[in-house]
Amino acid sequence: MADFQAAGVRPVAISVDPPEVSRDLANKAGYTFPILSDPDASVIRSYHLLHPGAGVDGHDIARPAEFLVDSSKIVRWTNFTEDIRVRARANEMLAAARQLR
Amino acid sequence: MPDATERRKNIAPWLGLLLAIGGIGCNVAFFVRPPLQGMLPWLSLLFAVFALIFLAIGLKRAFGQPQVYRGKVLSVVLTVIAVLPIGLTAFAFVAARKLPDSTVAPQVGQKVPDFTLSDASGKPVSLDQLLAPSSGSSSGPRAPAPRAVLLIFYRGYW
Known part of the structure; x- marks a missing residue:
């Protein structure tokens, strides 16, 4: 987390989980970055990341994806996994963050 | 013809079962986020394929050369046991990769849509706020x- 701060990057997590679930996650994992709730998946949809019916009980959820977005809201780096078991590692995201000019 | 007690042990089905379990082990390994985790799905598949090969060799030896190899019953039992982890590995491989196309999502150089969403404390947070200096509220200390x-x-979890 301090490394991201040093790189001038603010991590933000987004899922369909309600705020209570995110709060539990933040407490358990010790996350200090914002965890945002998109319960009706409207933002996930606007980013074209909807994975219909893939959640428990057939909920629509987000496909895993990471974006580095600069101050003018332009995408500078992306990562779309092809396998839900494989996610971006913190050091990969940090490397992308440090390459930003 | 060699005596029954001199017949060789048939270890191929044991290797097959071990590899089948190794395939499941690859799936467990994702939770520790190891380096080169991108290879893990393929590694799990490799384990499953070799498990099948060794199980086939075991059965072929036990039934094709019963005068040389022991383990007719054992090779069948181990193969039946190994089918479950192999099936799970194959199922996980297919299911985990069933993802929607990402080419329509924002790409490098494109502008992302604005949003306002609730944070973990229920407070609305917008993309503009996230890109602005943070005021030092519940979401963290003051930052540029x-x-x-x-x-x-x-x-997410549901």
């Missing part, structure tokens, strides 16, 4: 404007 935000979309 970041050069970028890292948006991490994840599947």
Whole structure:
């Protein structure tokens, strides 16, 4: 987390989980970055990341994806996994963050 | 013809079962996020394929050369046991990769849509706020404007 701060990057997590679930996650994992709730998946949809019916009980959820977005809201780096078991590692995201000019 | 007690042990089905379990082990390994985790799905598949090969060799030896190899019953039992982990590995491989196309999502150089969403404390947070200096509220200490935000979309827990 301090490394991201040093790189001038603010991590933000987004899922369909309600705020209570995110709060539990933040407490358990010790996350200090914002965890945002998109319960009706409207933002996930606007980013074209909807994975219909893939959640428990057939909920629509987000496909895993990471974006580095600069101050003018332009995408500078992306990562779309092809396998839900494989996610971006913190050091990969940090490397992308440090390459930003 | 060799005596029954001199027949060789048939270890191929044991190797097959071990490899089948190794395939499941690869799936467990994802939870520790190891380096080169991108290879793990393929490694798990490799384990499953070799498990099948060794199980086939075991059965072929036990039934094709019963005068040389022991283990007719054992090779069948171990193969039946190994089918479950192999099936799970194959199923996990297919299911985990069934993802929607990402080419329509925002790409490098494109502008992302604005949003306002509730944070963990229920407070609305917009993309503009995330890109501005943070005021030092519940979401963290006072900080200057970041050069970028890292948006991490994840599947969540329900």
